[in-house]
Amino acid sequence: MAVEFRFRFNKTLLKVVNVTEGPFLKEFAGYPHQGTYFIYVTRRIMFLWELLFLPDEHGTYYKPFPSRSGTIVSITFESIYQHMGLEKPPPSCDLELFSTKIAD
Numbered sequence: 001m002a003v004e005f006r007f008r009f010n011k012t013l014l015k016v017v018n019v020t021e022g023p024f025l026k027e028f029a030g031y032p033h034q035g036t037y038f039i040y041v042t043r044r045i046m047f048l049w050e051l052l053f054l055p056d057e058h059g060t061y062y063k064p065f066p067s068r069s070g071t072i073v074s075i076t077f078e079s080i081y082q083h084m085g086l087e088k089p090p091p092s093c094d095l096e097l098f099s100t101k102i103a104d
Helices: none
Strands: 002-008 014-021 036-042 046-053 073-079 096-103
Touching: 014 036, 014 046, 046 073
Parallel strands: none
Antiparallel strands: 002 046, 002 096, 014 073, 036 046
């Protein structure tokens, strides 16, 4: 099982300060599975993270399989820039989620 998300944000306004794998897939990835593999990359205008639920050494997945809702990743941002003064409206920073992949 794999989950991958990409999203864009304004790096002039926000900075990624912490990315942590959530507990959800870890609940299902214990022995005899080989755990999870978590990776993330912050690029110029994009953030990518991927989380894999790994089978045993023979490629076999065992029940119970991941189901229900839960936290798979937590991302903490820091605000790094803000316009000052009444004549300058605050800029906006949309988080644009795209290229979402969930595979099993």
